[in-house]
Amino acid sequence: MTASYKEPLIQVRGLEKVFRIKGGMLEKKQNLRAVRGVSFDIMPQETFGLVGESGCGKSTTGRLILQLLRPTGGEVLMEGKNLASMKGRALKEQRAKMQMVFQDPYASFDPRQNIYSAVSEPMVIYGLAKTKRERREKVAQLLADVGLNPDAMEKCPHEFSGGQRQRIGIARALALHPQFMVLDEPVSALDVSIQAQVINLLLEMKSQYGLTYLFISHDLSVIKYICDRVAVMYLGEIIEMADKETLFAQPLHPYSQALLAAAPKIGEQRTGEVLTGEVPSPIRPPKGCAFHPRCPHARECCKQVPPVQKLPDGRLIACWLYA
Amino acid sequence: MNDALLNVKDLTITFQTERGELTAVDHLSFDLGRKETLCIVGESGSGKSVTALSIMGLLPQPAGRVTNGSIRFQGQELTGLTNKQMQGIRGNRISMIFQEPMTSLNPVYTVGYQISEVLKKHKGMNTKEAMRYAAELLERVGIPEPGKRVHSFPHELSGGLRQRVMIAMALSCDPDILIADEPTTALDVTIQAQILRLMETLKQDLDMSIIFITHDLGVVSQISDRTIVMYGGMKMEERYADGFFDHVQHPYTVDLLGCIPTSSLSDGKLMPIPGMIPSLANMPGGCRFSNRCRRAMSACHETIPELREIEPGHWIACHLEDKEAVL
Amino acid sequence: MFNLLRKRKVAIVASVFLIAVLICGIFAPLISTFDPNETHGKDRLSTINSTYWLGTDNYGRDIFSRIIYGTRMSLVGSLGIVVFAVVLGVLLGVVAGYLRSAQMVIMRLADVLMAFPPLLLAMMLMAIMGSGVFNVVIAIGAYYMTRMIRIIYSLTLKIKEETYIEAMHAQGASTLRIILRHIVPNLVSPIIVQATFTFSSALLQMAALDFLGLGIPPQYPTWGNMLSEGSRFMTRAPWMVVIPGLVIVLTVLSINIMGDLLRDNIDPKFRDIVKGT
Numbered sequence: 001m002t003a004s005y006k007e008p009l010i011q012v013r014g015l016e017k018v019f020r021i022k023g024g025m026l027e028k029k030q031n032l033r034a035v036r037g038v039s040f041d042i043m044p045q046e047t048f049g050l051v052g053e054s055g056c057g058k059s060t061t062g063r064l065i066l067q068l069l070r071p072t073g074g075e076v077l078m079e080g081k082n083l084a085s086m087k088g089r090a091l092k093e094q095r096a097k098m099q100m101v102f103q104d105p106y107a108s109f110d111p112r113q114n115i116y117s118a119v120s121e122p123m124v125i126y127g128l129a130k131t132k133r134e135r136r137e138k139v140a141q142l143l144a145d146v147g148l149n150p151d152a153m154e155k156c157p158h159e160f161s162g163g164q165r166q167r168i169g170i171a172r173a174l175a176l177h178p179q180f181m182v183l184d185e186p187v188s189a190l191d192v193s194i195q196a197q198v199i200n201l202l203l204e205m206k207s208q209y210g211l212t213y214l215f216i217s218h219d220l221s222v223i224k225y226i227c228d229r230v231a232v233m234y235l236g237e238i239i240e241m242a243d244k245e246t247l248f249a250q251p252l253h254p255y256s257q258a259l260l261a262a263a264p265k266i267g268e269q270r271t272g273e274v275l276t277g278e279v280p281s282p283i284r285p286p287k288g289c290a291f292h293p294r295c296p297h298a299r300e301c302c303k304q305v306p307p308v309q310k311l312p313d314g315r316l317i318a319c320w321l322y323a
Numbered sequence: 324m325n326d327a328l329l330n331v332k333d334l335t336i337t338f339q340t341e342r343g344e345l346t347a348v349d350h351l352s353f354d355l356g357r358k359e360t361l362c363i364v365g366e367s368g369s370g371k372s373v374t375a376l377s378i379m380g381l382l383p384q385p386a387g388r389v390t391n392g393s394i395r396f397q398g399q400e401l402t403g404l405t406n407k408q409m410q411g412i413r414g415n416r417i418s419m420i421f422q423e424p425m426t427s428l429n430p431v432y433t434v435g436y437q438i439s440e441v442l443k444k445h446k447g448m449n450t451k452e453a454m455r456y457a458a459e460l461l462e463r464v465g466i467p468e469p470g471k472r473v474h475s476f477p478h479e480l481s482g483g484l485r486q487r488v489m490i491a492m493a494l495s496c497d498p499d500i501l502i503a504d505e506p507t508t509a510l511d512v513t514i515q516a517q518i519l520r521l522m523e524t525l526k527q528d529l530d531m532s533i534i535f536i537t538h539d540l541g542v543v544s545q546i547s548d549r550t551i552v553m554y555g556g557m558k559m560e561e562r563y564a565d566g567f568f569d570h571v572q573h574p575y576t577v578d579l580l581g582c583i584p585t586s587s588l589s590d591g592k593l594m595p596i597p598g599m600i601p602s603l604a605n606m607p608g609g610c611r612f613s614n615r616c617r618r619a620m621s622a623c624h625e626t627i628p629e630l631r632e633i634e635p636g637h638w639i640a641c642h643l644e645d646k647e648a649v650l
Numbered sequence: 651m652f653n654l655l656r657k658r659k660v661a662i663v664a665s666v667f668l669i670a671v672l673i674c675g676i677f678a679p680l681i682s683t684f685d686p687n688e689t690h691g692k693d694r695l696s697t698i699n700s701t702y703w704l705g706t707d708n709y710g711r712d713i714f715s716r717i718i719y720g721t722r723m724s725l726v727g728s729l730g731i732v733v734f735a736v737v738l739g740v741l742l743g744v745v746a747g748y749l750r751s752a753q754m755v756i757m758r759l760a761d762v763l764m765a766f767p768p769l770l771l772a773m774m775l776m777a778i779m780g781s782g783v784f785n786v787v788i789a790i791g792a793y794y795m796t797r798m799i800r801i802i803y804s805l806t807l808k809i810k811e812e813t814y815i816e817a818m819h820a821q822g823a824s825t826l827r828i829i830l831r832h833i834v835p836n837l838v839s840p841i842i843v844q845a846t847f848t849f850s851s852a853l854l855q856m857a858a859l860d861f862l863g864l865g866i867p868p869q870y871p872t873w874g875n876m877l878s879e880g881s882r883f884m885t886r887a888p889w890m891v892v893i894p895g896l897v898i899v900l901t902v903l904s905i906n907i908m909g910d911l912l913r914d915n916i917d918p919k920f921r922d923i924v925k926g927t
Contacts, residue, residue: 053511095822107813122821191366196582196595225584262516264541267568
């Protein structure tokens with residue numbers, strides 16, 4: 001799927017985001033570096049996974065790509081055009097090609113809109129379907145695609161369960177027939193038996209609409225199930241990136257190893273060491289390798305920034321152990 | 324099972340709502356032995372959290388009430404106790420920790436102060452002793468620099484540290500039972516692993532029993548001695564033995580496992596359970612899972628299956644086990 | 651609304667009273683027994699009797715009829731103030747909350763106006779603009795407008811952070827569309843609650859301004875003007891003060907009871923902000 005002769009759909013180059021945040025009442029404003037020089041490519045029709053713990057910058061990265069947040073550095077290219085420098089009409093036109101599905105299916109709908117107006121609103125914005133009848137037909141079609149009864153149109157979001165709302169969220173994102181979708185923890189808020197339904201739906205929609213996904217999650221097993229390639233993030237940086245098979249068969253970065261070991265597995269008692277300590281504050285990230293204060297293999301050289309290495313199996317890794 | 328620490332028998336909990344009286348937990352029975360970790364697993368609406376609250380006597384008032392059954396703690400009946408009598412047990416003999424530690428800590432007091440309040444109340448310590456013991460407790464739950472941390476406010480701590488503080492507070496009176504309601508759900512996996520390990524260690528050190536409420540089957544397989552699977556307010560399956568996940572029998576549990584991607588590379592396609600989790604107001608008749616069950620028979624829609632012991636220490640409530648119903 | 655009313659008995663009484671007041675205002679010529687400005691020289695300061703139901707004042711005017719006509723001015727004036735405050739307050743509040751560049755200017759301006767005690771501000775504006783019904787509306791409305799700006803501003807900040815607003819952005823919706831279609835509709839219920847309280851406070855403020863002789867010219871029958879005149883005859887004809895005073899108190903109380911009812915049933919997300927004012 002990641003055939004190398006194709007041009008990447010999305011190219012992210014040295015993406016940076018600095019938030020200015022207020023400290024205490026008398027303190028000066030501080031810089032929170034949420035994303036620190038992230039680069040990757042997403043091939044057409046690929047599912048690219050971003051995995052990491054809270055505060056690692058994975059959701060921010062997704063929003064930076066869609067220009068919902070404007071990057072403070074770096075480029076985001078879609079089909080070769082730099083989105084980061086686009087404004088107004090040009091950006092709006094580009095937006096139609098990329099959509100987002102949010103984590104919280106309860107908060108992502110205007111409580112005053114019924115399902116018909118929520119799903120048809122993108123069509124109205126872009127003037128796609130001219131008449132109300134056309135729009136109703138399209139909405140009915142979209143709802144059927146995501147496995148809902150078209151009767152749902154007249155109802156309000158609060159009448160649906162979490163799983164159904166997530167289906168509606170997917171229908172809304174599909175309304176403009178985008179090429180690219182950012183899925184920000186789309187199943188994390190759902191019950192286990194509903195999660196699987198939504199995951200399968202996402203896979204179906206991907207093949208039906210020929211979509212490219214950026215899948216953001218903290219759940220390794222979901223990432224492994226759905227993604228083709230995976231990048232592991234820690235404190236705003238990608239520390240390891242590889243094909244799913246390569247990464248999950250043998251994670252090399254000590255943090256990837258710890259993350260995989262920490263995820264509880266069904267039918268297995270825990271073995272091995274538990275990672276100690278907590279993620280440091282992104283206001284003052286550790287010097288050099290951000291992971292070195294918690295790393296069991298940390299050495300003196302880890303206080304320098306590790307180079308990004310490309311290993312023979314195609315994986316990229318930022319760790320002194322492999323330099 | 325008279326040596327059990329806690330006996331719950333035929334527990335039925337109802338909620339008075341605008342749509343009438345809804346049954347959240349229906350004739351639930353279980354025992355909790357000493358030094359045992361009991362995991363109650365279920366999805367939303369399964370009644371797992373409500374069960375925990377009823378043991379603590381913390382059902383939302385006035386809507387929720389225990390309408391049937393008994394909860395016996397070391398032979399003492401808890402269901403009829405007044406709030407005042409319950410206070411002697413709650414936080415003292417039975418403690419509870421919650422999913423979001425921030426909401427159970429008071430933001431305007433230091434954590435040391437909050438722990439020492441509990442100690443003063445239940446153990447009659449004076450302020451100085453209590454503060455010193457609070458620092459000791461923080462050390463025991465693995466908080467670095469406990470002497471400094473007793474003076475921290477809750478918002479100055481990370482989620483993982485706050486949960487440790489909650490555990491320290493719950494442990495302050497050496498309880499016999501610790502009830503943990505999704506204590507790691509809001510935490511990152513590496514922090515979750517730390518907290519689970521901490522609870523395991525504390526259980527061994529302090530001779531405690533744990534009731535662990537979760538939706539995460541992965542967590543269950545790591546810590547559970549006895550596992551109860553709940554759905555729609557009823558117990559579907561229970562196993563008091565190792566290897567729960569190698570021996571699951573109930574169609575709901577089997578299907579639930581089919582919904583979860585594993586982190587091994589060689590898993591097949593996910594098999595979602597069709598349909599939605601029914602709301603309490605319109606539970607299907609008969610077996611609660613009958614309307615989503617792939618193997619449902621006519622009997623499943625009519626009568627509620629009894630709990631049967633299919634092998635020593637393993638019970639399931641399913642008509643498939645009932646030979647007459649199958650025929 | 652009817653379900654809400656059934657739960658609170660006192661609210662039923664309040665709403666019945668308010669409906670009665672409204673009817674009095676609308677059908678004043680039919681209900682009143684005399685022309686409110688007609689003087690009856692020989693019946694000055696007469697007490698409550700069968701001809702003059704609520705007595706007469708120092709010019710011999712029928713107090714009942716003046717109260718009934720006063721209802722008109724009070725309701726129309728308060729309504730004017732509410733409309734003024736809501737229209738400008740919502741407009742400026744949403745703009746300040748949504749556009750960071752406008753926030754500084756609008757909010758500092760609001761801060762300046764908030765620094766004056768409301769009555770003093772109104773007196774000052776009246777002194778500048780001169781008397782007249784329209785000027786009273788502006789003078790009192792200016793204060794309530796700033797309060798409205800503050801509330802709408804903080805509510806807008808809150809709604810702006812909602813995921814569904816971000817979702818609208820992701821779909822390419824313009825700023826104007828987001829404000830008009832997604833922010834303002836979600837502000838309707840807090841606006842109604844705030845408007846209710848503004849109405850009752852405005853009614854009081856108008857009466858106070860009239861009482862001081864800075865409001866609506868004394869030839870018009872208003873509750874405030876009646877209080878003002880009555881205060882000079884407090885010992886000889888206490889009904890001249892007591893009756894308009896009672897009417898003001900009961901009206902304000904009833905509106906506030908209705909406001910409380912609405913506020914307690916508003917989206918809990920907004921309750922703190924609305925209550926905090």
